[in-house]
Amino acid sequence: MxxxxxxxxxxxxxxxxxxxxxxxxxxxxxxxxxxxxxxxxxxxxxxxxxxxxxxxxxxxxxxxxxxxxxxxxxxxxxxxxxxxxxxxxxxxxxxxxxxxxxxxxxxxxxxxxxxxxxxxxxxxxxxxxxxxxxxxxxxxxxxxxxxxxxxxxxxxxxxxxxxxxxxxxxxxxxxxxxxxxxxxxxxxxxxxxxxxxxxxETPEAGAIDWFSVVTAAAGFGGLVYGLSRFEGGDIRVAAAIVAAGLITIGVFVVRQLSLQKRGTPLLDLRTLRHRTFTVALIMMAVAFMAMLGSMILLPLYLQSVRGLSALETGLLVMPGGLAMGLLGPTVGRLFDKFGGRVLVIPGAVGIMIALSGFTQVSMTMPYWQLLALHALLSVSLAATFTPVFTLGLGAVPSHLYSHGSSILSTLQQVAAAFGTALVITVMSTRADSLKEAGTTDVLAALGGMQVAFIIGAALSVIVVITAVLLPSRAPQTSEVRAPAH
CATH class of the missing domain: 1.20.1250.20 (MFS general substrate transporter like domains)
Incomplete structure (x- = not known):
């Protein structure tokens, strides 16, 4: 058929x-x-x-x-x-x-x-x-x-x-x-x-460049694998794999720039010429790093330090997850009516406040306070992600939508892996040094988590800066539809 x-x-x-x-x-x-x-x-x-x-x-x-x-x-x-x-x-x-x-x-x-x-x-x-x-x-x-x-x-x-x-x-x-x-x-x-x-949409004809396929898979896959090796692995080996992944991605980028001249890139990087898309990309990546870092640290803290079960931990963080989902459509309607800045800037500030609050975790921090901080983080992320995705993709020409979506989705995976590697490495390094100084295992783990949360709070400052740089609306259609050469 x-x-x-x-x-x-x-x-x-x-x-x-x-x-x-x-x-x-x-x-x-x-x-x-x-x-x-x-x-x-x-x-x-x-x-x-x-x-x-x-x-x-x-x-x-x-x-x-x-x-x-x-x-x-x-x-x-x-x-x-x-x-x-x-x-x-x-x-x-x-x-x-x-x-x-x-x-x-x-x-x-x-x-x-x-x-x-x-x-x-x-x-x-x-x-x-x-x-x-x-x-x-x-x-x-x-x-x-x-x-x-x-x-x-x-x-x-x-x-x-x-x-x-x-x-x-x-x-x-x-x-x-x-x-x-x-x-x-x-x-x-x-x-x-x-x-x-x-x-x-109607498909376009075009041959695939297998060299690009191989370098994309090896580069991005290698980068994420190297970052995952920081958790419980040899840091020098992990760093070498990350470096090899970055070099391969560099080869992939050069290849795409060459293919763009013939109009057949595997991943069209001309999307990055659009300032709003690039700023949205940076903000999304850093926000994802902060979100994934907290998603890993909070359950570890609740189970390893506070002794909760996996089910109890899941129930404690569930209100925040539900709030993020339920608020999505409301945030979208507010964006359509008022633009992005009135949502993104308060959302970015909320992310910074929540992650700053998590730096104060202790052996006795009330559970209601943890729930409130997690809910604030979730609501702030909801206020941020919808406008950022909409503004970012809205800033590129329609023929680049699929490439813009791919770049956004790829960077999400890389940011998630980087955020995970960062918090695990920082937490483990700090915990090990505290153990060597004679601190108990539980208190050493807590100290490592506190420092890792500080890293997340520092990253959230970048989220606030990029939020200020984003416009309320994507550039006018006449501006973004112009073909990029």
């Missing part, structure tokens, strides 16, 4: 003002499920160690490999999304995710489970840029903030909710139940999507 029969050509999409197009609702739901899966394994590690007879370091690879695959595949999606229809991209993304999930349920060994996670991550890597690119094409500019607020639910709340969801599911059965619960939900969403999804 020809692809023409499978994928009817795109037709002009003219959504009614004030309504979220059905295609976006479907893609948001699908993206939420696949991204939720990224962090769903965290609480299952003790079970996996017993069931599969593996060490903790080996079990961590189920999360690390997912992140590595995302970092390696996402840079390719900018090119991919310009070459296939919306339905074809959705079919590939959800098909890979379903295949990986089904394989994980029956995985007899760790190696098979690891392969299943890599297949899942390949599908997830396509979904994120697909959602962002489709949104920018089908949603009128005056409604983008409101609709992007729903997207915030998928890309920001899902990873935060993963540990909580898994903590609840694991109360009822083995680690396989994590995938068994997800599979029918993802299958239903896939079926509904294929039944209702329409193509919103």
């Amino acid at each position: 020809s692809s023409r029969l499978l994928d009817p050509p795109a037709e002009p999409v003219a959504p009614a003002a004030g309504r979220t197009p059905p295609v976006i609702r479907l893609l948001v739901l699908a993206t939420f499920v696949v991204i939720l899966n990224e962090t769903i394994m965290i609480n299952a590690i003790p079970r996996l160690m017993i069931a599969l007879s593996i060490t903790e370091q080996t079990a961590q690879w189920l999360s690390t490999a997912f992140m590595l695959t995302m970092a390696a595949v996402i840079p390719i999606t900018g090119w991919f999304l310009q070459r296939v229809t919306t339905r074809r991209a959705y079919t590939v993304a959800m098909g890979l995710f379903l295949l990986g999930t089904a394989l994980a349920i029956v995985a007899p060994t760790f190696e098979v489970l690891l392969g299943a996670r890599i297949i899942q991550a390949s599908g997830t890597a396509v979904m994120m840029p697909l959602l962002m690119t489709t949104l920018m094409r089908v949603v009128p500019e005056e409604d983008r903030g409101r609709v992007m607020g729903n997207v915030t639910l998928a890309i920001s709340v899902a990873p935060a909710m993963g540990p909580t969801v898994s903590g609840v599911i694991l109360q009822f059965g083995s680690w396989r139940l994590l995938f068994a619960v997800v599979l029918p939900i993802a299958a239903l969403i896939t079926w509904q999507g294929l039944k209702r999804l329409e193509n919103v």
Whole structure:
């Protein structure tokens, strides 16, 4: 059967003002499920160690490999999304995710489970840029903030909710139940999507540059892997891998600049010529680093220092995650009405206040105070992410939407890995020095966490500075639609 029969050509999409197009609702739901899966394994590690007879370091690879695959595949999606229809991209993304999930349920060994996670991550890597690119094409500019607020639910709340969801599911059965619960939900969403999804753009012809594919995968994948090695590994080896990753990314960038002259780059870097996009990119990356750092440190503090269970920890941080998700659409509507600055600047200040508050963690800090600080951080991130994504992508020409989405999504993965490596390294180094000075293990761990939170608070100053530099609205259409040469 020809692809023409499978994928009817795109037709002009003219959504009614004030309504979220059905295609976006479907893609948001699908993206939420696949991204939720990224962090769903965290609480299952003790079970996996017993069931599969593996060490903790080996079990961590189920999360690390997912992140590595995302970092390696996402840079390719900018090119991919310009070459296939919306339905074809959705079919590939959800098909890979379903295949990986089904394989994980029956995985007899760790190696098979690891392969299943890599297949899942390949599908997830396509979904994120697909959602962002489709949104920018089908949603009128005056409604983008409101609709992007729903997207915030998928890309920001899902990873935060993963540990909580898994903590609840694991109360009822083995680690396989994590995938068994997800599979029918993802299958239903896939079926509904294929039944209702329409193509919103016509594919372009173009050959792929395999040298770019290899250098993108090796560079970004190597960088994320090197950063992940800082946790419990040889720092010199990790630094060498990071350096090799950065050099390979440099080769990739040079190659793209060369290909841009012929109009066929794998990842079009002309998006970075647009100041608002670049500022939004920096702000998003630093905010993600701060968010992921706190997501790792807070559960460690609550469980290792304060002695809470994984479920109790999940319940304590759940209000913040829910607040972030529920506020997304409201923040979007406020953005459409008032612009970005009235949300982004207070949001950035809120992030700085929350992370500064976490530097005061102690053996006796009241739980209500921890909950309040986490809620403030979550609400502030909600006020920040929606306007930043909307302003950033709104500042680039429409033919670069897929590339802009890919760059944003790639940098999220790199920022998450960098934030994790930074806080773990700082915390471990400080804790080790305190132990050598005769401090007890618990107090040494607490001291390490306090210093790591200080690093997060320092990063939040950059978030505030970039927030001030962002405009209230994206540049005028006539300015951004001009072709970049």
